[in-house]
Amino acid sequence: MLFFKHNPMRILSRTSIIVLAIALVISASRLYAQSDSAKSAADTSPRVPELESFHTVIFKLWHDAWPKRDFAGLSRLVPDIQKGVAEVSNARLPGILREKKLTWTEQTVALQVTGGDYARAAAAKDTLALLGAGEKLHAQYEGLVRTIRPVTKEVEQFHAALYVLYHYHLPAFAFDKIRTSAAELKTRMNALNTMVLPPRLASKQESFIGARNRLSQSVDVLQAKASSGTESEVKEAINVVHLQYQAFERVFD
Numbered sequence: 497m498l499f500f501k502h503n504p505m506r507i508l509s510r511t512s513i514i515v516l517a518i519a520l521v522i523s524a525s526r527l528y529a530q531s532d533s534a535k536s537a538a539d540t541s542p543r544v545p546e547l548e549s550f551h552t553v554i555f556k557l558w559h560d561a562w563p564k565r566d567f568a569g570l571s572r573l574v575p576d577i578q579k580g581v582a583e584v585s586n587a588r589l590p591g592i593l594r595e596k597k598l599t600w601t602e603q604t605v606a607l608q609v610t611g612g613d614y615a616r617a618a619a620a621k622d623t624l625a626l627l628g629a630g631e632k633l634h635a636q637y638e639g640l641v642r643t644i645r646p647v648t649k650e651v652e653q654f655h656a657a658l659y660v661l662y663h664y665h666l667p668a669f670a671f672d673k674i675r676t677s678a679a680e681l682k683t684r685m686n687a688l689n690t691m692v693l694p695p696r697l698a699s700k701q702e703s704f705i706g707a708r709n710r711l712s713q714s715v716d717v718l719q720a721k722a723s724s725g726t727e728s729e730v731k732e733a734i735n736v737v738h739l740q741y742q743a744f745e746r747v748f749d
Contacts, residue, residue: 539591539663540656542644546587550580550637558634562627570626571618577633581611584640592659595742599643607636647748650691654684655741662738666731674730678715678722681737685715700747707744714740 553576561569585604589597610632617625646652661677664670689712693704718733725733 540659541590542592542646542652542655544584544587544589544593544644546580546583547637547640547644550584553577553580554634554637557630562630562634565623565627567621567623567626570630571621574615574618577611577614581607589644591663592655593644596643600640603636603640603643607633607640610636647697648691648694650684650687651745654681654688655745657681657684658738658741662734666734669727669731671727671730674734675722678719681715682719685712688712697748703747707740707747711737711740711744 614629
């Protein structure tokens with residue numbers, strides 16, 4: 497009868513490798529989940545950090561140098577303006593703003609043109625042209641802010657919930673997550689239904705009410721289908737909510 501001596505170190509080594517491999521898989525899974533969660537959170541926030549940073553320069557231009565007709569001060573801002581224009585033009589829009597991409601691109605192209613006009617006017621010491629370019633630059637900056645800024649927090653919160661549902665849960669058809677999202681949309685819709693338009697949008701009241709009612713009805717249908725509907729019915733209900741939200745958002749254009 498033969499007896500084989502096992503090498504304890506070899507056994508320990510193999511065991512350690514298996515344990516280490518399992519630990520690496522778990523760690524990688526957690527990192528992936530955290531990364532995916534962070535990406536989702538970033539994509540549901542309608543913020544463009546580069547535009548926010550550019551506000552510091554625009555503030556100096558519009559609230560300090562421009563009203564004082566401080567041409568030397570306006571000229572000193574040229575490098576900061578060129579840097580800000582370039583950063584804003586190359587900024588990545590978060591996923592929730594994907595439908596604003598075309599408008600954003602058109603506006604940033606116009607911003608680059610005005611930034612060039614501003615620099616040339618400063619170099620030529622053309623004070624009238626410099627004032628004109630400064631005024632236009634400020635107006636274009638405000639236009640970019642309005643393009644990405646939600647009308648109210650209620651609209652922003654509804655859109656964020658819809659974005660996750662439409663762009664994450666629907667493609668994978670994660671039914672449990674779809675049910676959760678449908679319930680969240682209903683909560684957000686309740687808040688939208690009590691929202692009062694700010695005075696600046698009072699002229700849109702009638703169209704706003706109509707679009708909101710249609711959106712609310714589509715959310716109710718989705719919630720019902722998410723409880724007992726078939727896959728095709730749920731998908732159709734989600735698509736209808738998305739279309740009704742797009743129509744609702746166009747009221748504010």
